[in-house]
Amino acid sequence: MQYVHPDYDESSRLVVNGSIRIADDDNPVLIGTECCECEFVVFPSRSFCRNCLSDDVTDVQLARTGRLETYTIAHTGQEGIEPPYAFGFVSLENVRLYSLLTECEKKPLEVGDPVELVLERIKEDPETGEPLFGHMFRPKEKER
């Protein structure tokens, strides 16, 4: 079962609007856009295709697991996110995206690690203090 932060519900605000939701199987899933003309997939979602400019596009659920392409652990970071925190680039089936990384304490991160999506609390709105949610990836445990 993939992790969803206990404070998250459908009314919660996201850092990137429309980027992630709970799917019918109760697991989180990232939402991208697939072009109906040329099948180009992009994250986050767009109203027309970046590759062929067609506006015949549809929401698509992205793969929940992927490969860690590279990573770092920031000891000095942006205001609002408590350091140290890890981030990297993750390759899914059709898409590569930037993501914060979580649950990285068990073993050192390595390029090529399998990772899986979780829905986490990212930070607070600096003006209202309201929590903002979004995607993170964590090392994927081996299947038993």
Next chain:
Amino acid sequence: MTENEVAIASVGQSDFGELEGQRVTEFGSRAVREALLSSNVESDDIDEAYIGNVATTAQGQTSVIGQAILREVGVTGIPITRVENACASSTCAFQEAYKRVKSGECDIVLAIGVEKMTGVPTEVALKDMAGGTDAEVEGSMGMTFMGLYGMRANAYMDRFGDVREELAEIAVKNHANGLKNPRAHLQLNVERADILESRMISDPIRLLDACPMSDGAAAAVVTRGEIAEQLVEKPIYVDAAEMLSGDYLEDAEFWREALDERVAQKAYNEAGIGPDDLDVVEVHDAATIGELMHYEGLGLADQGEGASLVRDGDVMLDGRIPVNPSGGLKSRGHPVGATGVAQICELVWQLRNEAGSRQVANPSIGLAQNSGGALAGEGGVSTVTILSNR
């Protein structure tokens, strides 16, 4: 339209550092004044001006910065345009000046770079810098520029093995060079152990692997070759000025400076030379891994072999191909909008044998590489400028 030979009549640079109490117009105009006086041109002779500037929070004067600075040196009533391309802003301003002269539209054009970054809390400055990444997903979710260098470094070391000691040696070299540059920001006498024991910023990038945030300005008078020859004794010729942006596709390899490779090839073709012909090089060492990867992107070393240039001493001031004799961003400092033209200043001084105790032995061809911003982990822009003294 006839194509003209383009030259730099002269250059000017302010001190780089925390210029506390100085307005951006003050140190900005000081750099332009030096460039005008050393070029023997009058304020009325300038046809146009392009100014590289990112306009971060600390600056105050966030618009019409070119006009505000040039008013101070009596350059008014002409087209003045700000150019923004993150940390490569002023190289891109220089390229606009180059193109205006090359096309025959203008005789004398000013290229300026300026930035005021200090005097605000670090978090504010870091947020400004994060605006040079993708603001929708990356900057909004914690990415930092040193984090980007950390990610590039980890991808590089995963492929080619540990280079942390060589990265530390790059920092030691650039600080040693900077100690010989009176206009450099960080005047630090450091050894390898100091670098390797400094505070971790974004693994594996440590505090002393990273450049500082600085205030500063630089300026160049760009003109037709024949005019430069009348104005000054030693004009420096512009043999190539190229820039490209990234592709931002899914297959970019983080261990490789593919963007550098593409822009360098264009520049080498334009100048009719190759990397073996270079005598002095300035590269964008915002972090030490940047310098190492630029060695490979520019073809100074094969892929995965950049560290050997450090181990063999090739990139030292007295080496086969000295890199960052100015001290680089690492020591000279990195006022983002000013760095590109500051690299050009250093090449001009080196090619004129005016670089004092950091002078490289009799160089005739120099190259400057300047990077700006990033999207999807790939460079926003990379520029390569090739200068020579003929």
